[in-house]
Amino acid sequence: MLPKRIVITGGASGLGFALAQLAAKAGWRVAIVDRDVERGEAVITSLQRKQPQSCFIPCDVTRLSDLERVAKELQERWQGVDVVVNNAGVAQVGKLVDTSISDWQWIMDINVLGVVRGCKVFIPMLQQQGGGHLINVASMAGLLDVPNMSAYNASKAAVVSLSETLQNELAEDNIHVAAVCPSFFRTNLGQGMRSTIENMDDKLEKLMSKSKLNATDIAKAIMRTIERQESYTLPHKQGRNAWYLKRFLPRSWYRKLLHKTVKKHS
Incomplete structure (x- = not known):
């Protein structure tokens, strides 16, 4: 049996x-695809030591033609793929009244339409193969509603909703769809982040440093989600608990707890 692609x-x-x-x-x-060509070329060798057929393909998810080129190359190279992970994303922080429309367009083009483009390009391939996995990386921000993050929250909520919708649309095609919703963890999300809040870089670093999970832990959770064909990946216990409170508590009670938590960590 060939290894998964x-x-x-x-x-x-x-x-x-x-x-x-x-x-x-x-x-x-x-296949790692990324618009950072220098970084991609620097890290692909380490992957090829583990799996020689691994590759790096330059790609900007804001361009449908780039993703179509990736799909075509992988069809020729591997005769298809088994798992598609729409992971590329950016962050924006600030009150709604302080966030420009251009920042809204920027984050939606990457976080939402980038995922849409990835799904649109690879779903026909998975259907033709008779199945596969579609993993869309959202965030707990897509399930909760932390203040001063309206654009980011809305973009990730759209990814969750899209994933849930595709679970229904693609069930008969034997395509497993999951939404990945981690809380803060140490990563490079702050690079390129747009913010209208003073010292947000320091605050983000503080939040990430408190996490008990790192990127590898989240990646392991995604691998389990693929294996078990789960609908959601919610790796942070605190995030899961907050989501349960939102779903089952009266809205007024949940809002009080949320604001108390935000104040504690601000």
């Missing part, structure tokens, strides 16, 4: 690269 957008660093390392170690053929 996985393609990961935003795969040259952070969570994407941590997942690539685990997959390559397991013998999977790994």
Whole structure:
């Protein structure tokens, strides 16, 4: 049996690269696609030591033609893929009134339409093969509603909703779809982050440093989700608990707890 074939957008660093390392170690053929060509070329050798057929393909998820080129190359190179991970994303922090429309367009083009493009390009391939896995990386921000993150929250909520919808649409095609919703963990999310809040870089670093999980832990959770064909990956216990409270408590009670928690960590 041939090893699984996985393609990961935003795969040259952070969570994407941590997942690539685990997959390559397991013998999977790994394609990391990323717009950071220098970084991609620098890290692909380490993956090829684990799995020689792994590759790096430059790609900007804001361009449908780039993703179509990736799909075509992997069809020619591997005769298809088994797992598609739409991981590429960016962050924006600030009150709604302080966030420009151009920042909204920027984050939606990457976080939402980047995932949409990845799904649109690879779903026909998975259907033709008779099945596969579609893993969309969202965030607990897509399930909760932390203040001062309206654009980011909305973009990740869209990814969750898209994933849930595709679970229904693709069930008969034997395509497993999951939404990955981690809380803060140490990664490179702050690089390129846009913010209208003073000292947000320091605050983000503080939040990430408190996490008990790192990128490899999240990647391991994604591998389990693929194996078990689960609908959600919610790796942080505190995040899961907050989501349960939101779902089952009266809204007024949940909001009080949320604001108390935000104040504690601000």
